Amino acid sequence: xxxxxxxxxxxxxxxxxxxxxxxxxxxxxxxxxxxxxxxxxxxxxxxxxxxxxxxxxxxxxxxxxxxxxxxxxxxxxxxxxxxxxxxxxxxxxxxxxxxxxxxxxxxxxxxxxxxxxxxxxxxxxxxxxxxxxxxxxxxxxxxxxxxxxxxxxxxxxxxxxxxxxxxxxxxxxxxxxxxxxxxxxxxxxxxxxxxxxxxxxxxxxxxxxxxxxxxxxxxxxxxxxxxxxxxxxxxxxxxxxxxxxxxxxxxxxxxxxxxxxxxxxxxxxxxxxxxxxxxxxxxxxxxxxxxxxxxxx
Ligand code: FAD
Numbered sequence: 308x309x310x311x312x313x314x315x316x317x318x319x320x321x322x323x324x325x326x327x328x329x330x331x332x333x334x335x336x337x338x339x340x341x342x343x344x345x346x347x348x349x350x351x352x353x354x355x356x357x358x359x360x361x362x363x364x365x366x367x368x369x370x371x372x373x374x375x376x377x378x379x380x381x382x383x384x385x386x387x388x389x390x391x392x393x394x395x396x397x398x399x400x401x402x403x404x405x406x407x408x409x410x411x412x413x414x415x416x417x418x419x420x421x422x423x424x425x426x427x428x429x430x431x432x433x434x435x436x437x438x439x440x441x442x443x444x445x446x447x448x449x450x451x452x453x454x455x456x457x458x459x460x461x462x463x464x465x466x467x468x469x470x471x472x473x474x475x476x477x478x479x480x481x482x483x484x485x486x487x488x489x490x491x492x493x494x495x496x497x498x499x500x501x502x503x504x505x506x507x508x509x510x511x512x513x514x515x516x517x518x519x520x521x522x523x524x525x526x527x528x529x530x531x532x533x534x535x536x537x538x539x540x541x542x543x544x545x546x547x548x549x550x551x552x553x554x555x556x557x558x559x560x561x562x563x564x565x566x567x568x569x570x571x572x573x574x575x576x577x578x579x580x581x582x583x584x585x586x587x588x589x590x591x592x593x594x595x596x597x598x599x600x601x602x603x604x
Contacts, residue, residue: 323577
């Protein structure tokens with residue numbers, strides 16, 4: 308079965324996200340991580356696309372390496388930033404040429420950085436729903452999109468953001484992956500809002516385990532996600548003990564995953580930061596075995 312078939316069948320999906328390394332050493336570390344995570348048999352792994360389209364070639368190459376050198380199903384991210392339609396067609400052609408049929412279609416952050424006003428390329432696309440349509444026109448891609456449990460930072464309110472998620476589903480998206488968040492209720496409320504707009508595609512919750520204190524501030528700035536004060540306090544209290552910080556971060560993420568699965572979430576998507584430890588520990592704590600392995604592309 309393809310990734311699309313698996314997701315459509317209602318099976319749970321477990322996935323791991325990586326970023327394309329800048330150096331050869333980073334690439335070796337990533338492939339070690341991938342080898343360590345491969346026995347968990349995730350439904351898919353995905354590779355991000357750098358800000359401003361800066362990693363275009365590296366993203367395609369890493370996704371292709373994963374697809375050819377491992378047993379894993381690979382998903383390539385793609386953004387509209389600083390790209391004309393012709394540029395996007397050409398990247399989509401590279402994915403197809405490399406045998407990659409699964410793409411996470413994103414608008415991308417404003418070229419001036421998160422917080423700056425969004426500016427589309429004069430011959431480019433304005434929003435992710437247009438990229439979903441472009442992918443659909445160009446081939447038989449399984450397409451994912453982004454979703455935001457606490458609302459996208461540029462959205463005036465949560466409901467209009469959910470309406471645009473539904474628009475991306477109507478444009479042909481097969482699934483969505485969320486930004487990370489720390490309160491399971493934010494996720495379930497998003498699923499409800501999207502459902503009220505007729506969006507029924509699986510929405511996979513994104514999990515970011517906190518493994519060191521310096522991440523707290525950075526994560527909140529990046530995503531606009533509210534960092535829970537109680538967790539911040541617990542972590543600050545053990546600031547001089549990195550192993551304890553990590554243990555608490557993994558424990559918190561494990562509890563979040565449990566609540567999500569118990570509440571009926573269609574799977575979990577782990578932001579790995581190219582490391583395997585937290586994901587392996589959460590899997591073990593949850594008693595999760597290898598996921599279904601019956602995807603072929
Ligand atoms: P859109 O869906 O276009 O939404 C952007 C804003 O416009 C939202 O406020 C939305 O409510 C609104 N909107 C949407 N459609 C319409 C419409 N038709 N008309 C009017 N308003 C609309 N960034 C990268 O650069 N590389 C990556 O690899 C990457 N991977 C990501 C993976 C995940 C799982 C997530 C959650 C985010 C990722 N991002 C990545 C970040 C993402 O690109 C930014 O959050 C970006 O600002 C929004 O992208 P989007 O696809 O949600 O955009």
